[in-house]
Amino acid sequence: MGDIQGRHLIVSALKNGTVIDHIPSESLFKVISILKLETIHSQITFGTNLESKKLGSKAIIKISDKFFEQDDINKIAIIVPEAKLNIIKNYEVVEKMIVSLPDSIEGITKCFNPQCITNHEKVVPKFTVIEKSPVSLLCRYCEKITDQEHFILI
Amino acid sequence: MTTKSLVSISDYKVDDYNRILQLASEFEANSYQNLLHGRVIATLFFEPSTRTRLSFESAINRLRGRVIGFADIGTTSSTKGESLHDSIRMVASYCDLIVMRHPLEGAAKYASEISPVPIINAGDGANQHPTQTLLDMYSILKTQGTLHNLKITLIGDLKYGRTVHSLIMAMMNYNPTFYFVSPPELKLPNEYKQTLAKHNIAYSEHADMQEVLDISDIVYMTRVQKERFSDPMEYEKTKNLYVLKNDMLTHTKENMKILHPLPRVNEISMCVDASPKAYYFEQAKNGVYARQAIICHLLGINI
Numbered sequence: 001m002g003d004i005q006g007r008h009l010i011v012s013a014l015k016n017g018t019v020i021d022h023i024p025s026e027s028l029f030k031v032i033s034i035l036k037l038e039t040i041h042s043q044i045t046f047g048t049n050l051e052s053k054k055l056g057s058k059a060i061i062k063i064s065d066k067f068f069e070q071d072d073i074n075k076i077a078i079i080v081p082e083a084k085l086n087i088i089k090n091y092e093v094v095e096k097m098i099v100s101l102p103d104s105i106e107g108i109t110k111c112f113n114p115q116c117i118t119n120h121e122k123v124v125p126k127f128t129v130i131e132k133s134p135v136s137l138l139c140r141y142c143e144k145i146t147d148q149e150h151f152i153l154i
Numbered sequence: 155m156t157t158k159s160l161v162s163i164s165d166y167k168v169d170d171y172n173r174i175l176q177l178a179s180e181f182e183a184n185s186y187q188n189l190l191h192g193r194v195i196a197t198l199f200f201e202p203s204t205r206t207r208l209s210f211e212s213a214i215n216r217l218r219g220r221v222i223g224f225a226d227i228g229t230t231s232s233t234k235g236e237s238l239h240d241s242i243r244m245v246a247s248y249c250d251l252i253v254m255r256h257p258l259e260g261a262a263k264y265a266s267e268i269s270p271v272p273i274i275n276a277g278d279g280a281n282q283h284p285t286q287t288l289l290d291m292y293s294i295l296k297t298q299g300t301l302h303n304l305k306i307t308l309i310g311d312l313k314y315g316r317t318v319h320s321l322i323m324a325m326m327n328y329n330p331t332f333y334f335v336s337p338p339e340l341k342l343p344n345e346y347k348q349t350l351a352k353h354n355i356a357y358s359e360h361a362d363m364q365e366v367l368d369i370s371d372i373v374y375m376t377r378v379q380k381e382r383f384s385d386p387m388e389y390e391k392t393k394n395l396y397v398l399k400n401d402m403l404t405h406t407k408e409n410m411k412i413l414h415p416l417p418r419v420n421e422i423s424m425c426v427d428a429s430p431k432a433y434y435f436e437q438a439k440n441g442v443y444a445r446q447a448i449i450c451h452l453l454g455i456n457i
């Protein structure tokens with residue numbers, strides 16, 4: 001499915017569900033993991049290393065019968081702010097969604113501070129988003145700032 | 155958890171500060187009371203700090219509370235691999251309030267999320283030590299009669315010093331003018347300067363304390379540690395600029411007071427101790443009253 005025709009087929013074949021497009025290829029598996037797609041039982045199709053004028057190489061995810069809440073979608077904003085979503089109903093795009101970074105995030109990236117409790121105990125890291133572009137996160141535990149170049153996704 | 159804890163100085167707003175400081179002055183007037191009779195308070199020091207622990211225990215004992223706990227990690231189950239989570243859950247079932255010090259940053263915040271009893275953060279690594287800030291504020295209020303519109307000079311390690319950072323954040327509410335005196339290596343981090351600018355708080359930075367001593371109401375000294383310097387020569391060159399000596403006090407203001415979170419190394423010469431402007435030992439004593447105030451505030455005990 002590495003060519004344009006393949007991708008076209010995937011998208012048009014979706015009857016009801018969500019298409020996540022414009023994912024940089026290298027971020028595909030992170031998106032899958034953040035959205036916990038492994039827990040979804042309906043049909044999911046992935047395409048990656050597809051040609052893209054904007055991104056060079058992009059990935060696409062098509063999930064049948066799944067409609068995300070905006071809050072869930074926003075979780076992928078820290079890694080793929082450029083992603084676009086098409087909501088498909090009865091083979092038609094009925095809505096487009098864009099991702100936007102929420103004011104706080106939980107359990108997506110680790111705290112950059114090695115002395116932070118979240119890196120020593122089983123604590124879900126929680127951050128307040130203090131800057132959206134480039135992303136800068138304030139740890140709610142150690143109060144240190146983790147910026148985009150130091151993200152370690154969980 | 156909805157239980158009130160004191161984890162970070164930013165947990166409190168001006169009303170809380172004022173309430174704690176008011177309570178502290180009442181405890182100073184009458185420090186020995188029955189208010190904690192029948193209560194058990196745990197002091198968990200996962201990292202030793204004799205000074206802070208004794209201050210808390212004195213505060214509790216004076217109010218007739220009972221203390222359980224441990225003084226350092228060697229005597230705890232942490233060495234057996236028990237998680238902080240389990241230690242807190244267990245101890246919380248034995249007591250009405252937990253005072254904790256821990257080497258990891260954010261440890262007290264985490265404890266406050268899982269503990270059914272209030273947590274007082276007595277230091278979490280390099281992060282927060284809010285009771286120190288409140289006793290510093292109490293010392294400022296007591297010596298100056300007000301917290302408002304003061305000229306506050308902070309000297310020494312302004313980069314890593316958590317007491318300095320917390321004091322700046324708390325005093326920012328009272329329209330101060332700050333003078334920051336430090337070696338170039340140990341300047342106040344930019345994030346704090348940006349916050350001050352955002353709130354229109356006046357500040358200036360200096361390499362030599364002589365430039366600002368005579369106009370200061372409060373001089374807050376901190377240790378300049380050799381380990382903080384990448385170049386040992388730089389330390390040797392600058393260290394004497396950050397030692398306060400008696401002859402430097404000649405033209406300082408009448409009301410000026412010198413504070414220090416203690417322990418000091420050599421940044422305040424012993425000859426200063428006899429000066430009426432030296433306040434650091436009284437400051438330590440104020441810690442007991444401030445901690446009595448905080449404990450009663452968190453337990454909802456009215457005096």
Ligand SMILES: [Zn+2]
Pocket residue numbers: 111112113116117118139140141142143144260
């Ligand atoms: Zn952290």
